[in-house]
Amino acid sequence: MSGSATASLTALNGVSAANELTQTPVGKALPVLDGLAGLLPWGGLRRGSTVVVRGSTTLLFALLAAATAEGSWAAVVGMPDLGLVAADELGVVVHRLALVPAPGPELVAVTAALLDGLDLVAVARQPAPAEARRLSARARNRGSVLIPLGSWPGADLELDGSGRWQGLGDGHGRLRGRELTVRSRGRGAAARGNQVRLTLPGGWPVDLPTDRPNVAAEPARLRSVTS
Template sequence: MSAMASSTAPGASAVYGVSAGVPVVEAGGVPGAGRVLPTRTELAAVLPWPGLRRGSTVAVHGSVSLLFALLAEATANGSWAAVVGLSGISLVAAAEAGVELARLAVVPRPGGDPAGVVAALLDGVDLVAVGGTRNIADSDARRLSARARNRGSVLLPFGPWAGAEVQLRCADASWRGLGQGHGYLRERAVTVHAGGRGAASRPRSCRLLLPARDGAVGVPAGEPAEIARPRLRSVVGC
């Protein structure tokens, strides 16, 4: 987005749960005006682009830490983000993950029309994360993805989403830090699986620390950035 506007975007005060004092500016300005919003380099192994492509829909399953990691670099570089329908998120954890809270709007309870709230935010915010996805009809989900494409925003559903271009799932989680019955849980290693359609049709997997010891994203020491998949061989006669 461009530098922070001195007033809210038209209609922003009408969005249920968003304070009229929250500044919302038009997407497409600078910084972040390019077609790709920056992400942490550790996420390169699971994204089909060198960042988050404007207009894309990237569904995140099972890890709020991964969602924060996707928001962190863009907000640190001047983009604005909104989180809708995730009432239990920790802003402390978001800040530790690198999210710039001064550029984050939170709508924990979007009321009876969550799709309408998301649509309004897509008109003026670079990245919009959406919880409670099961409460949004598939037809509305597709319309919101189309709106994101039209507005050049990035839509980040936290859960199932009809028509998402990229699906990110976390599995095989293990916490680290405890010794022989003592110590603290300091970091969590997970396998992130990525798939989807178009540029994301090639499945990808990698091991990440979500969160790492500093609360952000990291790569486990001694492990490859991307998990190699066995190559398929054609078998004659089958």
């Protein structure tokens, strides 16, 4: 990665190295919403870790919500259709969310620069395995959290989300909420795996690859139904 990518980010107002943005030391955990804490062996998103998210951008937003609400900065790379309204409804503080919708051939350089400057970085495309491992090592070194959306070699934890909407009848009705089932598996302390069911009232259906109908959204609250 060229130094210009890092310099251009650190020159932005309010952006500095990840371990300067918060007093949380490397290795400690960034907060998550209560319903998700039981899935994570560290009780939150451990700094320096790589946490894969599969099947649901709703789950990605839920992971980013508590950390951004407490002052952390996040970025999403390679998702041009990301719904910021849905992110806001699920509790993400969107003015602390940087978007790089189309990084093109600079995917690795851009992701590495963001890992230098922000607390959490989600990336929607996997580079070559060697480059993916280097990005995980960079997150580990910088004390940031790398969140790939899909397969990633050597990830510390993998979260799979699937769900269904509640409230629609036979061609009529109003979406009242979404039930999301999340399964975890990983290495070390996360090897045994876990599962929770969460209920998110209202919101937009933002799971990929399904379409997003234009429906009214209600403020989201996340609660665990069962574990």
